[in-house]
Amino acid sequence: MIVEISVVPIGVGESLSKYVAEVIRVLREKNIKHELTAMGTILELSSFSELCEILEEINKRLFSLGSPRNYFVLKIDVRKKGGKIEDKVRSVLEKI
Secondary structure (H helix, E strand, O other): OEEEEEEEEEOOOOOOHHHHHHHHHHHHHOOOEEEEOOOOEEEEOOOHHHHHHHHHHHHHHHHHOOOOEEEEEEEEEOOOOOOOHHHHHHHHHHOO
């Protein structure tokens, strides 16, 4: 499963980089394959339950940093045969 997540802490001001850095720390601690982009972070996960655990931990961490409200945007691509981030990108690049 490939997931793109964007988390926006609301009520913390204009700069969000310290909160994004905390999200990346969570992913690294849990050894989740990920790619940070300018508009979100792409994850490679094995299940919806794993995704829920990660979202819970991210939410908890951002609250502990002082965020009073967290807004999550998710895109989820689930294929029966599975899928990898680099395979999806390579497939498009081969067609250019």
